[in-house]
Amino acid sequence: EVQLLESGGGLVQPGGSLRLSCAASGFTFSSYAMSWVRQAPGKGLEWVAAVTGTGGHTFYADSVKGRFTISRDNSKNTLYLQINSLRAGDTAVYYCAKVRGTPVTTYYFDFWGQGTLVTVSS
């Protein structure tokens, strides 16, 4: 059974930093691209970042480019999101999502974690 468990969220002041983690199990982690998707309170879904199975290629939404860094440790079956220079507009539930398809990656999200809440406020 595929399981994705996010952690690391919390309350942080504007300008602060956080590192989110997503522990994966139930599939061959290194074979799949992974992604982060966020959802502001009461709003829709926003794709944030993605990383290939090897970690060799990363992709970002324009709204987070230069502030967020996605990475993975395949030896630990864990996905990360380093979030710097946090703003009020970054307040959201951050979901870790498994990308469908290997070896052909389709960048649809077939499994999701339950999310971790990041609140940016002074």
Next chain:
Amino acid sequence: EIVLTQSPATLSLSPGERATLSCRASQSVSSYLAWYQQKPGQAPRLLIYDASTRAAGIPARFNGTGSGTDFTLTISGLEPEDFAVFYCQHRNNWPLTFGGGTKVEIK
């Protein structure tokens, strides 16, 4: 960036009725479009990918059609558990984007 516009914003229907949801792309995404369902307090669930292929375990009452810029998700015979918010998402190029969502509520 490709903008996905979903309509209507809210659809009020009774169980057993047919739901028709629209997703329009600002430029062609070929058939590279997915649909997700999200219930309150839950993570989204993949329903349809590549415009018309049902994901594993998705009932046959969920049907996706379309290509290019115009896509439709049809739910034939709404079940009580189908009432939720539905999102479309493209993977045609970077950045990936989602539509704003359509809420299907009980009338």
